[in-house]
Structure formats: structure tokens, C-alpha cells
Amino acid sequence: MSLYKGKVAKEFIVRRDEHIAEDKRSNVDPYFQWDCEFVEWHQAKVDPFQTLYDGYEYDTTHKVLGNIDYKIYSKAGVHVSPYIQKQILEGKIDKLGIWMWVKPYKRLELGESVEYEIIDFVDAKQALARLEPDMKGGQRFQYPLKDITEVDLNKALEELRGTRMDDNWYYFQKNAK
Numbered sequence: 001m002s003l004y005k006g007k008v009a010k011e012f013i014v015r016r017d018e019h020i021a022e023d024k025r026s027n028v029d030p031y032f033q034w035d036c037e038f039v040e041w042h043q044a045k046v047d048p049f050q051t052l053y054d055g056y057e058y059d060t061t062h063k064v065l066g067n068i069d070y071k072i073y074s075k076a077g078v079h080v081s082p083y084i085q086k087q088i089l090e091g092k093i094d095k096l097g098i099w100m101w102v103k104p105y106k107r108l109e110l111g112e113s114v115e116y117e118i119i120d121f122v123d124a125k126q127a128l129a130r131l132e133p134d135m136k137g138g139q140r141f142q143y144p145l146k147d148i149t150e151v152d153l154n155k156a157l158e159e160l161r162g163t164r165m166d167d168n169w170y171y172f173q174k175n176a177k
Contacts, residue, residue, distance in 0.1 A: 007114075016034040039118075097121050
């Protein structure tokens with residue numbers, strides 16, 4: 001875990017406000033959505049290993065970790081949108097940077113000092129394998145990542161061949177989580 005403190009610069013506010021003006025979604029608070037981009041913007045400023053990516057596929061490129069997409073931590077789980085899931089599957093994202101605000105969120109203001117904590121960088125494909133539906137129809141994974149047991153599909157099919165599937169429910173129950 002690493003704690004960071006940064007000052008909200010005019011450059012960030014201008015960029016955020018441009019994104020808000022273009023954001024046509026009605027189901028999200030655009031200020032919260034785009035204020036959360038402060039972390040990647042700030043990391044690109046303070047970490048000589050990271051550069052900000054000028055696109056939507058991911059957030060930064062790190063010289064050691066690869067392409068990172070930053071995700072805010074939530075007790076309900078870390079949300080991964082369908083678009084980001086696609087980028088992970090296509091191999092464009094290597095790590096998810098899990099972070100949180102140190103103080104409860106409020107709209108970022110020019111010149112304000114803010115603190116955030118980067119909790120961890122997790123393997124994007126491992127996070128993808130642990131996605132579960134949330135109550136709002138999205139997909140989230142729990143942090144820290146839970147261990148999962150790989151199911152050998154061929155072995156499972158062999159065990160099921162010639163049997164009733166409900167006779168083997170225990171196999172899937174114990175290996176699916």
C-alpha cells in the first residue's frame with residue numbers, strides 16, 4: 001500500500017471538465033467518474049515509470065508492470081465495465097491498480113490537496129476470472145482476490161458421461177468457487 005498526496009492542477013480540471021461536457025451517460029455522476037481519473041493523471045506526473053495513455057483502452061503504461069487501468073476500491077467489490085473486460089481479454093491491460101480516496105470523496109477543486117492510497121496492482125486476467133454479478137447488473141471482483149480452483153472441463157465431462165447431471169452437483173459446487 002502506498003499513500004500519495006497531490007494538488008489538483010488547472011491542467012487536470014480543464015481535462016476533467018472537457019470529459020464531463022462530452023459525457024452523455026445519465027446513470028453516473030460525471031464529476032465522480034472523471035474526478036477518479038485524478039489518480040492515473042497524478043501517477044503519470046509523480047512516477048517516472050508511468051506515462052498517461054491518451055485513449056480509453058487503459059490508463060497508464062508502466063515500464064515494468066505494463067498497461068494499467070486504475071479501479072477504485074469498493075466494499076461491494078471492484079467494478080470492471082464490459083468495455084474494460086474486453087480490453088483485458090484482448091491483452092491490452094496487464095494490471096488493475098486498486099486504489100481509494102483517503103478522505104470521503106467530494107468534488108475536486110482547483111488547488112485543493114487530495115490524498116489517495118494505491119492498495120495493490122492485481123493481474124487483470126486473474127481479476128477477470130473472479131468477476132461476479134453485482135446488484136446493479138454490473139460485474140465486480142472482491143479484493144483481495146479469492147483463490148479459485150481451476151475446473152478441468154475434460155475431467156468433469158468424463159465424470160458426467162452416462163450419468164444424470166444432478167447426481168454430480170457436488171463436483172461443480174466445490175470446484176466452482
